Amino acid sequence: MTRVLVVEDESAIAELISINLRHAGYEVTIAATADQAQAAVDAVLPDLVLLDWMLPGQSGLALAKQWRSSARTRELPVIMLTARSEEGDKISGLDAGADDYLTKPFSTKELLARIRAVLRRKAPEALDTAVEIAGLRLDPATRRVTRTTAEGVREVKVGPTEFRLLHFFMTHPERVHSRAQLLDRVWGDHVFIEERTVDVHVKRLREALQPVQGAGLIETVRGAGYRLTQQVGTLAT
Ligand code: CA
Numbered sequence: 001m002t003r004v005l006v007v008e009d010e011s012a013i014a015e016l017i018s019i020n021l022r023h024a025g026y027e028v029t030i031a032a033t034a035d036q037a038q039a040a041v042d043a044v045l046p047d048l049v050l051l052d053w054m055l056p057g058q059s060g061l062a063l064a065k066q067w068r069s070s071a072r073t074r075e076l077p078v079i080m081l082t083a084r085s086e087e088g089d090k091i092s093g094l095d096a097g098a099d100d101y102l103t104k105p106f107s108t109k110e111l112l113a114r115i116r117a118v119l120r121r122k123a124p125e126a127l128d129t130a131v132e133i134a135g136l137r138l139d140p141a142t143r144r145v146t147r148t149t150a151e152g153v154r155e156v157k158v159g160p161t162e163f164r165l166l167h168f169f170m171t172h173p174e175r176v177h178s179r180a181q182l183l184d185r186v187w188g189d190h191v192f193i194e195e196r197t198v199d200v201h202v203k204r205l206r207e208a209l210q211p212v213q214g215a216g217l218i219e220t221v222r223g224a225g226y227r228l229t230q231q232v233g234t235l236a237t
Pocket of ligand 1: 008009010052053054055
């Protein structure tokens with residue numbers, strides 16, 4: 001489930017946004033201050049943040065800048081919410097590292113459209129669009145994985161965690177992901193789960209892909225992590 005953190009000090013607005021997002025199938029956490037937002041992100045990395053500009057204490061703008069300067073949150077998708085509609089403010093919001101900018105009041109329809117657009121660009125694993133690589137097809141809507149081989153289309157049986165892991169690999173192919181990054185992006189937690197957990201689930205995923213000759217798609221990059229690649233054997237495994 002796609003995790004959205006709503007950072008908004010006006011509780012009526014925060015509540016309204018979260019009701020609408022939950023209704024659309026998102027898992028929502030609310031934070032009323034920059035400190036609460038930072039604590040929420042430290043605990044579980046969300047897939048996207050709706051960040052109000054005007055907060056008591058540290059501003060949303062300063063928080064966005066802070067996130068962009070930290071390795072763990074550099075890629076975190078952020079949509080700034082603001083009552084300001086000045087062009088200059090919009091530019092400083094985007095300069096601070098926001099991926100998009102919404103001026104209050106906005107419609108739920110617009111909010112949902114912007115969220116999907118930002119996720120498509122920055123966290124496609126959070127959407128339910130089917131992905132296909134090297135004959136391997138994963139469909140989040142039906143939760144099915146298949147591979148087309150010389151013998152035809154064959155079903156791949158994977159557990160829920162391996163499914164999410166494969167989904168993440170397939171939406172970010174040819175890139176090496178460290179165990180800590182995988183814990184953050186697939187489990188949402190790099191603090192309370194051991195990095196060895198990643199190895200266990202990668203092993204299970206390879207075993208699940210073995211019957212369709214797909215185990216080699218998931219490559220171990222020594223000292224760095226894992227990646228999904230079609231260029232088998234280009235790096236030491
Ligand atoms: Ca506010």
